[in-house]
Amino acid sequence: MIIAPLLLSLTLQASLPKPSPSQLEWQDAEMGMFLHFAPNTWQDQEYDNLSTPLGAINPTKLDTDQWVRTAKSMGAKYFIFVAKHVGGFCWWQTTTTDYSVKSIPWRGGKGDVMADVAKSCKKYGLRLGVYLSPADSKHGVDVGGKAKDPSKQGEYKALFRTQLTELLSKYGPIHEVWFDGSLIFDVSDILTRYAPNAIVFQGPQASIRWVGNEEGITPYPAWNGAKFDPKTWGTLTAADGTPDGDRWLPNETDSRMRNSWFWNTRNEPSVKPLSQLMEMYEASVGHGSFMLINNTPDTSGLIPAPDVARAKELGEEIKRRYSLPVVYSSGHGDLIEAMPSSPTVIDAAITMEDISQGERVRAYVIEGLIEGVWQTLATGTAIGHKKIDKFDPVRVSKVRIRITKSVGEAQIRKLAVFRTGS
Numbered sequence: 290m291i292i293a294p295l296l297l298s299l300t301l302q303a304s305l306p307k308p309s310p311s312q313l314e315w316q317d318a319e320m321g322m323f324l325h326f327a328p329n330t331w332q333d334q335e336y337d338n339l340s341t342p343l344g345a346i347n348p349t350k351l352d353t354d355q356w357v358r359t360a361k362s363m364g365a366k367y368f369i370f371v372a373k374h375v376g377g378f379c380w381w382q383t384t385t386t387d388y389s390v391k392s393i394p395w396r397g398g399k400g401d402v403m404a405d406v407a408k409s410c411k412k413y414g415l416r417l418g419v420y421l422s423p424a425d426s427k428h429g430v431d432v433g434g435k436a437k438d439p440s441k442q443g444e445y446k447a448l449f450r451t452q453l454t455e456l457l458s459k460y461g462p463i464h465e466v467w468f469d470g471s472l473i474f475d476v477s478d479i480l481t482r483y484a485p486n487a488i489v490f491q492g493p494q495a496s497i498r499w500v501g502n503e504e505g506i507t508p509y510p511a512w513n514g515a516k517f518d519p520k521t522w523g524t525l526t527a528a529d530g531t532p533d534g535d536r537w538l539p540n541e542t543d544s545r546m547r548n549s550w551f552w553n554t555r556n557e558p559s560v561k562p563l564s565q566l567m568e569m570y571e572a573s574v575g576h577g578s579f580m581l582i583n584n585t586p587d588t589s590g591l592i593p594a595p596d597v598a599r600a601k602e603l604g605e606e607i608k609r610r611y612s613l614p615v616v617y618s619s620g621h622g623d624l625i626e627a628m629p630s631s632p633t634v635i636d637a638a639i640t641m642e643d644i645s646q647g648e649r650v651r652a653y654v655i656e657g658l659i660e661g662v663w664q665t666l667a668t669g670t671a672i673g674h675k676k677i678d679k680f681d682p683v684r685v686s687k688v689r690i691r692i693t694k695s696v697g698e699a700q701i702r703k704l705a706v707f708r709t710g711s
Contacts, residue, residue, distance in 0.1 A: 304660035305647030305696060306514050306537040312496060314538055315465070315646060316674045319574050321367030322360035323583035325550040326402075327374040329357045331588055337376025339426060346393040351590025352669075353402065357409040359584055359592050363600040364607050369418040369465055369581065370406045372456055383455055385448045388427045406459040415633075417490075418465030419456050420618060423472050430633065432470040446474050457483035461590030468492035471523040486659045488540060492523045492645070497541045500578060501526030504542030505569030507576035510671030513539045513648050529580075532651060532671070532696075539674070543581040544574035546596050552585040560595050566603045567711070575639075575677030610709040611639065611677075616688070625701050626689040635706040636682040640690060642672045643700035651692035655704075657685035672701075682708070 308316065329337040331345055360368050373379045379389035388486035391398045403419070412415040423434035428445055433658035438441040453476055453534075465488040466480065472492035480487065489496045495656055498515070500507050510529045512642050514534025527540045548559035560567075573580040584592050584600065615635055618627035624645075638655050642648060646673070655667040655678060666688075688706050692699040 292610060298637045299391065304535075305649065306534055307647045308513070308537045308539070308644055309496070311464075311488055312537060315367075315488045316579060316644065318366035318416070319579060319675070320363065320365045321369055321465070321579065321581045322363060322589060323369050323371070323420075323545075323550075323581050324356055325371045325583055325585045325592075326380070327371070327376055327551065328378050329374075329376060330551050330553075330586070333555075335549050335551055335553075337378065337426060339375065339376060343388075343392045344394060347395050348586065348588060348590030349395070351395065351586070352404075353405040353409040353593055354412065355597075356406070356584070356586070357413045357415055359417060359597050359600050362597075362604050363525045363582065364604040365582075366416060367418055367465060367581075368406065368410050368415045369420055369421075370403065371420040371469060372403050373420075373422050373425070375422045375424040375426060375469075377422075377425040377430075377504070379452070381455065381460075383452055385451050385455075389630065403456065410650055411461065411525055416464035416468065417461065419460075419463055420467035420469060421449075421453055421456060422695040423468055424585050425449075433473040434588070435473055449474075450476060450479060453479050454483065457487075463487050465490065468523070471495075484661065493519065493526075495523045495538065496530070496536050497579070498525045498527070500540045500542040500573075501528055503544055505542055505566075505573055505580070505582070507540055507542045507573045507578040509576045510573075510575050510669075511540050511578055511643065511673070512671055513537055513577070513673050532648065540578040541581055542569075542578040543583065544569060545583040545585075546599060547585065550583055550585065552593070557593065557595060561600055563602050563606060563704065566599070567606055570603070570607060571677050571679070574675060577625065577671060577673035577675055610637070610711055611707060614639070614705035614707055617703055619703050621690045621698050621700050623695075623699065624689060625704050626687060627704055627706065628687045631687070632684050632686045633708070634682050634684050635688070635708050636680060636711070637707045638667060638678045638680075638688070639703065639705045639707070639710050640672050640676045640678070641674060641702040643702040644674055647696075648673050648699045649695045649697050650692055650699050651696065652692070654693060656689050657683055658687040658689075659683055659685055663689075679709075679711075
């Protein structure tokens, strides 16, 4: 009588989607920094209307070391550079267009911001990613790489493929590639040849998905599984996650330090307070997602001082709250306990699954032993890479997690409790 349920459980366990080594590495990194910079920075607006004379673009103080140091201070492990935004301006020495860094006064037209970013990332130990917009206003191309004039579709496809080849082949290992708005044509051969281990955002080869908002909030539960459909795969969001998915497609949650992606003369007051950034962290990384926070230089080429300072504050506060647990444990099965050396006040817990074995937990309860009685501190469904649970401060002599529903045996990589005082 026991054999049938056991066989069913083993069958379900074997069918769980599992992450690739690149996805595992990416999810463990947890945070990255976006950087948006384009002619619209000089236009004081969010989108490039192609009105800026290229002779006016001269970011004389541009310092990619400052950019990458800002990312590192925030706790980022990835740096995603917007090499070409939707306007079509290219920050590298491309052969495909004159609407690029080679046509501006900066460094006599010989500069290459992508090359500088790559050197800075290597210097400070961050993984380099690149955003190459399929949309391109300069060439009359809409979202996904669809030419407004169908007769020019083949020409733009060739141009885009050349741009992608340049970016992936000339600047060292590329760890993440962004195709914002997805991609209507195939570039799998280029990805396979030059960046076989890169994480891909949207498009037919997507290995991560957009969370579905730009507010830094990952809805809960945010399951890592998704059901494959070649027609929709590159546009799925967190809303499409399901524990019954057949492929692993984790969420990336992107947001901004300011209220816009690009610097302008009006948005310094919108630099987010530390409290909001921490709420975003706890509702993105703390919901099993990857957090990608944008910073943006001004026309001098530097990230403004208030943004730099706030990024550092964010990194320091994450460490203050979550780097030193009161006690931690790990294990497998339906019950994992941890006992501090003496009764201790706690107000948060971090639970992590060993997702290399798939996302197995479907429901759990975290409990604290308070004056000899087990009391519920938090409940949830998905754990995945990481779940942060916060609760009112309580003094416990022991904590435990009870897995009340799972597919196969739960594999708990970490159960840790903290006194954050937040």
